[in-house]
Amino acid sequence: MEKTLIVSKIKNGIVIDHIPAGKALKVLKVLGLRGPEGYRISLVMNVESKKLGRKDIVKIENKYLSRQELSLVALIAPSATINVIKDYEVVEKYKVTLPDMITGLIKCPNPTCISRKRNEPITSKFYVLKKEKIMLECYYCGTMISGEEIEKYITV
Amino acid sequence: MPFAFRDVISILDYSREDLELLFETTDKIRELLGKKSSLNYLNGKIAALLFLEPSTRTMYSFQTAVYRLGGKALVFTSEQATSLAKGENYADTIRMFDSYSDVIIVRSKYEGTARFVAEIAEKPVINGGDGRHEHPTQAMIDLYTIRYFFGRIDGLTIGILGDLKYARTIASLLYGLTLYNPRKVYLISPGVLRLREEVRRKILERNLPITEVSRLDEVIEELDVLYVTRIQKERYPDPIEYEKVKNLYKITPETLTKVKENFKILHPLPKIDEIDPRIDNTKYAGYFQQAKLGVPLRMALLLLVLGLWG
Ligand SMILES: [Zn+2]
Numbered sequence: 001m002e003k004t005l006i007v008s009k010i011k012n013g014i015v016i017d018h019i020p021a022g023k024a025l026k027v028l029k030v031l032g033l034r035g036p037e038g039y040r041i042s043l044v045m046n047v048e049s050k051k052l053g054r055k056d057i058v059k060i061e062n063k064y065l066s067r068q069e070l071s072l073v074a075l076i077a078p079s080a081t082i083n084v085i086k087d088y089e090v091v092e093k094y095k096v097t098l099p100d101m102i103t104g105l106i107k108c109p110n111p112t113c114i115s116r117k118r119n120e121p122i123t124s125k126f127y128v129l130k131k132e133k134i135m136l137e138c139y140y141c142g143t144m145i146s147g148e149e150i151e152k153y154i155t156v
Numbered sequence: 157m158p159f160a161f162r163d164v165i166s167i168l169d170y171s172r173e174d175l176e177l178l179f180e181t182t183d184k185i186r187e188l189l190g191k192k193s194s195l196n197y198l199n200g201k202i203a204a205l206l207f208l209e210p211s212t213r214t215m216y217s218f219q220t221a222v223y224r225l226g227g228k229a230l231v232f233t234s235e236q237a238t239s240l241a242k243g244e245n246y247a248d249t250i251r252m253f254d255s256y257s258d259v260i261i262v263r264s265k266y267e268g269t270a271r272f273v274a275e276i277a278e279k280p281v282i283n284g285g286d287g288r289h290e291h292p293t294q295a296m297i298d299l300y301t302i303r304y305f306f307g308r309i310d311g312l313t314i315g316i317l318g319d320l321k322y323a324r325t326i327a328s329l330l331y332g333l334t335l336y337n338p339r340k341v342y343l344i345s346p347g348v349l350r351l352r353e354e355v356r357r358k359i360l361e362r363n364l365p366i367t368e369v370s371r372l373d374e375v376i377e378e379l380d381v382l383y384v385t386r387i388q389k390e391r392y393p394d395p396i397e398y399e400k401v402k403n404l405y406k407i408t409p410e411t412l413t414k415v416k417e418n419f420k421i422l423h424p425l426p427k428i429d430e431i432d433p434r435i436d437n438t439k440y441a442g443y444f445q446q447a448k449l450g451v452p453l454r455m456a457l458l459l460l461v462l463g464l465w466g
Binding site for chain 1: 264
């Protein structure tokens with residue numbers, strides 16, 4: 001992995017690797033990172049990758065991901081791997097995965113789905129039917145969403 | 157006790173054995189109704205009928221089922237819903253009826269309403285149709301009607317005609333058919349009204365032997381059952397196209413010249429002009445019997461759901 005890291009090493013934080021080329025900015029966006037939060041972030045786009053042909057990499061200093069944030073990264077970049085860095089060492093490395101059910105985070109595309117009715121105490125829920133080439137199914141109305149389409153319905 | 161105090165949201169929540177139990181119970185209810193017009197199993201029980209979308213037929217069918225069992229019905233319709241305190245949501249209304257009644261039957265134009273109601277209510281919830289999503293009790297009636305006419309569902313060739321995309325009764329019927337082994341299921345519709353992807357996926361996953369065709373005359377001679385739904389003009393993207401196709405899907409006595417001896421037409425009703433009224437009095441019309449069987453089946457379902465049978 002070291003070979004592919006073009007930007008300098010970080011002391012503490014995470015490296016999100018194997019992001020499909022062109023998706024790095026979207027990953028930052030769903031994580032709510034726009035700059036003013038103050039994290040030191042480096043971003044590499046379109047580097048060579050054996051697995052993906054080309055890929056993006058994002059490094060965020062002094063940040064670790066919650067379960068929810070991991071799901072969000074997985075929705076945008078199902079192929080991504082997370083390297084957790086402590087004292088310049090990779091102490092943990094894992095692939096992002098989606099839970100079997102996603103609660104909140106995504107809006108149902110069906111405008112007459114009960115989960116979109118105003119003023120009701122309801123949170124969207126989606127079954128994750130496929131985790132690699134992501135396919136989701138609304139728990140309430142059965143509407144399916146897959147692939148690139150999913151990004152449009154992320155609500156955070 | 158596969159039904160007792162369980163919500164009836166989707167027909168896919170049941171097994172073939174469960175449905176068989178429901179159908180046998182329906183047989184017995186019909187037998188009892190032959191002797192006595194009203195029964196008293198639901199004495200002292202209250203059913204809440206929340207019809208947040210108008211549907212006279214389904215509402216009266218459930219209401220009659222409750223009355224014939226000696227129960228009482230609290231009926232709440234969409235007109236009454238609009239007179240609720242401004243801004244009161246479904247959730248609060250449901251909580252109120254949950255505390256008043258023993259079972260809730262809900263109908264709404266929003267897909268997924270029954271599932272949502274079931275999350276809020278403690279009492280068992282029966283889905284009386286949620287948008288274009290599902291209508292499980294109608295599918296139970298449809299399957300029971302096929303069984304009534306043919307004594308079985310396995311091995312039959314079934315044609316399903318019309319608006320496969322938006323008709324909720326079709327989605328639920330197809331899901332129900334996946335519990336059986338029909339010989340073949342023909343899906344007959346114009347291209348623009350073909351099955352939604354999510355429905356197709358679920359029935360293919362369960363190996364229902366479907367074949368999609370766009371003309372009825374190609375397959376009519378093979379059919380045991382033809383299930384008809386209306387193609388609504390407003391669903392059709394192009395009115396000129398609609399005018400062109402509508403006659404292809406209209407059932408007239410001429411359509412039926414080569415059908416099998418025991419062939420039956422079913423329809424969830426109301427029908428408008430998709431079936432020529434000259435067919436109503438022929439042996440092929442199964443839809444009035446189908447509507448009649450709705451009440452005893454819903455009676456059986458209520459008894460099973462309330463744990464009052466067997
Ligand atoms: Zn939905």
